[in-house]
Amino acid sequence: MRLVALMVGLGLLLAALALSWxxxxxxxxxxxxxxxxxxxxxxxxxxxxxxxxxxxxSSRKGIDDDAGTSG
Structure with a gap:
């Protein structure tokens, strides 16, 4: 959840920069x-x-470990 909040904050900063430009x-x-x-x-x-x-x-839980293997 912290990553989403960080990205939204970065989005607000980018929006302000775009509008300023x-x-x-x-x-x-x-x-x-x-x-x-x-x-x-x-x-x-x-x-x-x-x-x-x-x-x-997904990476932390190992969900994708079996992807691409047959059998």
Whole structure:
């Protein structure tokens, strides 16, 4: 769960950086753009964290040890 929280926090930081960069480039920041960009970045980072947590859990429990072996 800590990994997911870390990834969501990183997503918030990246969203702030992306919005700052867009503002510095002179892009008009409509509320729809800000909301869509923020939600998309945080959702992708949260999903990435959740999938990595599942991968680490699977590896720790040995669930994937028999994958690829016949018999």
């Amino acid at each position: 867009l503002a510095a480039m002179g892009t008009p920041l409509s509320p729809h753009l800000v909301i869509a960009l923020s939600v998309m970045i945080v959702a992708v980072m949260g999903l990435s964290g959740a999938l990595m947590a599942l991968l680490f859990h």
